[in-house]
Amino acid sequence: MFTVVVCVGSSCYVRGSEKLAETFERLIRERGLDSRVELTGAFCMEQCSMGVSVRIGEQTFRCMDPGDAESFFDQQVMPYLTAVS
Ligand code: FES
Structure with missing residues (x-):
C-alpha cells in the first residue's frame, strides 16, 4: 500500500x-487498486507556484491540468505503483 496525497490548500484548490x-x-x-493505493489530502505542500501538488511516496509532482487527471494518473501514479510492487 502506498499513499497518494493531493494538496487541498487554497492555491491548489483554486x-x-x-x-x-x-x-x-x-x-x-475502477482499476481495483483500492487495496494498494490510499488517497488522502493535505494542506499546502509549499510548492504552490504551478498546478496542483500531488505527493506520491517521497516525490512531489505538479498536475498542470486537473481536467486531464487521467493522463497524469497513468503517467505518474501507475509507473510508481509498478515500480514498488
Ligand atoms: S496550496 Fe498546494 S502546494 Fe501550496
Whole structure:
C-alpha cells in the first residue's frame, strides 16, 4: 500500500485539486487498486507556484491540468505503483 496525497490548500484548490482527487478516486476504484493505493489530502505542500501538488511516496509532482487527471494518473501514479510492487 502506498499513499497518494493531493494538496487541498487554497492555491491548489483554486487550480482544481477537488476535481483531481475525484478523478483519482474513480480511477483507483475502477482499476481495483483500492487495496494498494490510499488517497488522502493535505494542506499546502509549499510548492504552490504551478498546478496542483500531488505527493506520491517521497516525490512531489505538479498536475498542470486537473481536467486531464487521467493522463497524469497513468503517467505518474501507475509507473510508481509498478515500480514498488
Ligand atoms: S496550496 Fe498546494 S502546494 Fe501550496
